[in-house]
Amino acid sequence: MTGYNNEARIVQAIDCLVFGFDGETLKILLIKRGFQPEKGKWSLMGGFAKMTESLEQASNRVLKQLTGLDGMYLEQLHTFSEPNRDPVERTISTAYFALIDINKYKQQLNDDYHAEWFPLKKMPKLIFDQQEMVELALKRIRYKAALHPILFELLPGRFTIPQLQILYESVYNTKIDKRNFSKRVLSTGLLVKQEEKDKSGSKRGAFYYQLNMQKYYAKFQAFLNFIPNPTNLIS
Amino acid sequence: MTGYNNEARIVQAIDCLVFGFDGETLKILLIKRGFQPEKGKWSLMGGFAKMTESLEQASNRVLKQLTGLDGMYLEQLHTFSEPNRDPVERTISTAYFALIDINKYKQQLNDDYHAEWFPLKKMPKLIFDQQEMVELALKRIRYKAALHPILFELLPGRFTIPQLQILYESVYNTKIDKRNFSKRVLSTGLLVKQEEKDKSGSKRGAFYYQLNMQKYYAKFQAFLNFIPNPTNLIS
């Protein structure tokens, strides 16, 4: 047998939603399209699956090109398959979202792809069904981050509790009591206090913390509580 | 422009994981393959996406053929894309899982597709990467059912609390205290007590309950607690 007869063969795309955090707000990395259709418009970074690679490999390849980074947090989001989603021809796209430390992002690659970080509230209109992808990714991130420590992927190796709290407040667009927040995150046992302080944000300075990676992996699947009243915030 | 040049075109499959509950154990619906490759082996029900339908449409079409049912709970699970997952030719398969009331299943269609319900513990070896799909679906179901009322999709319109408890105990392979279970599920406010009793399971009989569908949809996304110590049970 040399293949399935009479079955449709369809171009398989991947789209990568790259999120970063600059200390104030959650951002998404977009590129200005240098080709038709929709040349000049802002778009997610994407590509097509080659015949001999998995979609995970394709996504990592595309992300490496765009960001210069390997081994980032990457999760399959959803496969989008509306027949007319791409005006050029029928394509099916599997969307992946990545969470990266924005500081590791290689600025020099910007120029190759005309890539730019956008705060989510100031994001331009995107092509095709990409707006829908972003909304779904945000839902997934809010849902998952309420229970699992994924937002640490957005921070550098060392971070302070106040920085972490600003991240959560930014993702959920809410204010959190700092006494309870501190208790919640420290009670997970995932954080290791460092001796040094970050003096950039205040006179007094805030102690750095690092993730205990053993515990991080061990407890990743557990139901942890990172935000108060999660049900009110995830929808 | 008439299409993307030089991009691979790949057969896009869908696989459907159909779960049911017979009052004792969780079951999965398999078919005996009537064609090559792997003819005669047990397999998930699947098919190929046509050029003008979405994968959701393809899944619903296949499920209608297999079960005779429309409008069942259906959720995209994951897209499987290892280049060599299908020995016939490169295919990418998006797996969906369905939860159905096993009593609505049309027995007469069995013969057309040689379909059969298997308790998960007695499931035969499956072809290709379908074993992996089943394991991932079970993980997803256990995860989601700990927080959201999806298991009600497996029950008929009227059911008793003891029946519901057996379902949860079966899905999580655990024993649950019936006093606390009853309190938990009733505290969601999703259940409406009926006047009639089910006399089939005991001398005394157990009151039927029905879902309040308004509240079901309204609270579906909320974090509810259906099982004790969920973290110990989902992995």
Add this chain to the structure above:
DNA sequence: AAAATTAATTGTATAAAAAACACTTTATTT
């Protein structure tokens, strides 16, 4: 008709977790 049987139903006390709430400390700047 009474007694036995069997599963359904229900309640309380205790423990743990979450939420509400404000003052003290530290280091720098004035």
Add this chain to the structure above:
DNA sequence: AAATAAAGTGTTTTTTATACAATTAATTTT
């Protein structure tokens, strides 16, 4: 030395979860 500004910390209250066993209802048996 005083003022400033953010970091850090504790307690009380409320809510939720857990552990645990006796009673009730209907049928079956004697």
